[in-house]
Amino acid sequence: MRSVSPPQLRLLGQFRLELGTGTVELCRNGQRLLAFLGLRGRASRTVLAGTLWPEVTEEHARGSLRTTLWKLPRGEPPLIGCCGDALLVTPALRVDVHVLARTALDLVEDRGPSFRARPPLELLTGEDLLPGWDEDWVAVERERLRQLRLHALDTLAEALIRQGRTALAMEAAWAGVRAEPLRESAHRAIVSVHLAEGNLSEAVRHYDAFRRLLNEELGVAPSPRFARMLPERLPERTAPRGRDRLLRDCLRGRFR
CATH class of the missing domain: 1.25.40.10 (Tetratricopeptide repeat domain)
Structure with missing residues (x-):
């Protein structure tokens, strides 16, 4: 059975997300979200919304966060999971x-x-x-x-x-x-x-x-x-x- 390479996130140099054997293109907000969680490991939705969208209202920022999460590539396990109000990257992500x-x-x-x-x-x-x-x-x-x-x-x-x-x-x-x-x-x-x-x-x-x-x-x-x-x-x-x-x-x- 052919093994699947773990997902890899490269933040040194230009942003790059590698899933399987290829590079996945993300929108700018998706890159920012994954980069933040890749660096921190986990964060509350409030912190994420306020940090990534500081120029808008909290309601607008949370809406942008939901939209960005929905646009992320699907996988098993998912790149980002939730634990109560916190979001966290999968432990498999390198x-x-x-x-x-x-x-x-x-x-x-x-x-x-x-x-x-x-x-x-x-x-x-x-x-x-x-x-x-x-x-x-x-x-x-x-x-x-x-x-x-x-x-x-x-x-x-x-x-x-x-x-x-x-x-x-x-x-x-x-x-x-x-x-x-x-x-x-x-x-x-x-x-x-x-x-x-x-x-x-x-x-x-x-x-x-x-x-x-x-x-x-x-x-x-x-x-x-x-x-x-x-x-x-x-x-x-x-x-x-x-x-x-x-x-x-x-x-x-x-x-x-």
Whole structure:
């Protein structure tokens, strides 16, 4: 007997619902409803109506919710079920955001697989949550995932340094810098990689570029913790001017 693939909801990048072997097209309201419940798991009808249709009366919003539910594709089990006044997605629905969150939390909490064979760099550096959607509830979830990814990248870089996999550690650290150019922990990871490889001049050059960027943008200096990583400072002239400008441009995020 041929097995049927579980339904999948992709919210990282463009919205996509996959049922069986094909992609199902939904109206905009259907996408919003399924995305909200896919992220939250369950919500009351009142919360759903007020969040998804905030510009109309409660009666109108509840009517729009009923219409949207009626237009969703039928299936067994149904994509959305009810429990009293609450609506909830079927447990069979696989949501890519939850895979990302579990992977990132496993890294941060040092649990689950060690990722020694294949670090999840592609997952941690993938697309944002529903780019182009400007609803407040999407923005909140997008920022939550961004912060979770950044913490996971920091942790992954540190773990890869301890394993001696400095090239992959550098990839993880630079991914964090590209996502947030002023985030010190990602820059500390880059300097740690240089030091692990014995490249003191590279470490000093990166620290100096970040120090100047931080001063220009925020008027502050790197933390004492960062400064203590470099007990022996080298002259800044060790870096050719053109290369130094290129590094500073990268730190500003111009090549993101």
